Amino acid sequence: MRAPALLLWTFLLAVLGLSLARPHAMLSPAALTKEHAALERDCLACHDLGRGVPDARCTKCHEVARIGLFTTKGVAIAKPNVKASFHQRLRETRCLACHTEHPGSRGQAAHAGFTHAMLSPADRGHCASCHEPPGDALHRGVTGSCASCHTSERWKPATFAHEKYWALDRAHTTTCVTCHPGSMFEKYTCYGCHEHSPARIAREHDEVRGNLDDCVRCHRGPRDREGAEGAEGGEHGQGRGRAEGRREHGGDD
Numbered sequence: 001m002r003a004p005a006l007l008l009w010t011f012l013l014a015v016l017g018l019s020l021a022r023p024h025a026m027l028s029p030a031a032l033t034k035e036h037a038a039l040e041r042d043c044l045a046c047h048d049l050g051r052g053v054p055d056a057r058c059t060k061c062h063e064v065a066r067i068g069l070f071t072t073k074g075v076a077i078a079k080p081n082v083k084a085s086f087h088q089r090l091r092e093t094r095c096l097a098c099h100t101e102h103p104g105s106r107g108q109a110a111h112a113g114f115t116h117a118m119l120s121p122a123d124r125g126h127c128a129s130c131h132e133p134p135g136d137a138l139h140r141g142v143t144g145s146c147a148s149c150h151t152s153e154r155w156k157p158a159t160f161a162h163e164k165y166w167a168l169d170r171a172h173t174t175t176c177v178t179c180h181p182g183s184m185f186e187k188y189t190c191y192g193c194h195e196h197s198p199a200r201i202a203r204e205h206d207e208v209r210g211n212l213d214d215c216v217r218c219h220r221g222p223r224d225r226e227g228a229e230g231a232e233g234g235e236h237g238q239g240r241g242r243a244e245g246r247r248e249h250g251g252d253d
Contacts, residue, residue: 028040028043028102029102030102030103031102032101032102033101033103036101045057046058046101052096053095053096055093055094055095055096058095058099059093059095062095064087064088064090064093065088067084067085067087067088068080068081068082068083068084068085068086068087069081069085082129082130083130086119086123086129086130089119089120089123089129090118090119091118091119091120092118094118097114097118098114115153116152116153124152125145125147127146127147127150148161165216166188166216178193188216190215190216
């Protein structure tokens with residue numbers, strides 16, 4: 001019985017000795033981020049004994065209303081950080097839900113845990129308040145809400161309800177490039193399959209005022225022969241044409 005007791009006491013004395021010699025190494029879960037490196041040996045600057053890190057300790061230096069607009073020294077930021085200033089729109093202040101100043105402990109990153117559920121419903125529906133609108137050709141032609149294709153949990157994969165613009169049935173079950181030549185998917189052409197000419201379209205659609213290349217403005221699907229605005233539609237013959245119909249999805253003339 002003496003041997004186990006002796007080993008236990010030896011272990012406890014070793015732990016006590018290390019705690020006295022290097023208390024920080026015994027308590028700190030990992031090194032602090034470089035922004036807080038000066039507090040490396042001042043645990044109580046952020047921690048309350050036995051209670052962790054209260055949010056009030058964070059906001060004492062990082063006032064929520066000034067995040068992204070001013071430094072912790074009170075100096076105005078020349079170019080405000082719009083992405084950081086979204087903190088002002090969080091429904092509640094829970095710093096540790098996203099941040100840890102000991103990255104590497106338990107595999108944590110310095111910033112982790114954010115979900116869009118932390119935002120108010122109004123802000124969840126206004127993506128551009130934080131995110132830069134995409135500048136590619138497809139997105140330039142879309143005027144609706146991001147949520148019509150994307151979710152706030154995953155940006156990809158996105159869904160696009162093509163039937164809202166043109167129902168793909170009957171003879172129109174085809175590949176994308178048949179109607180959308182090249183990579184400009186906000187543009188379309190009907191004239192690759194339907195034999196048209198500007199003069200012929202003008203004769204048969206004399207009641208239409210506006211862009212005669214924009215077929216989908218009136219004809220919302222292959223069964224729509226009359227047209228949504230009363231223009232006589234239908235099949236104007238099959239063949240190859242020269243004109244290119246163009247329409248920006250979600251837009252008006």
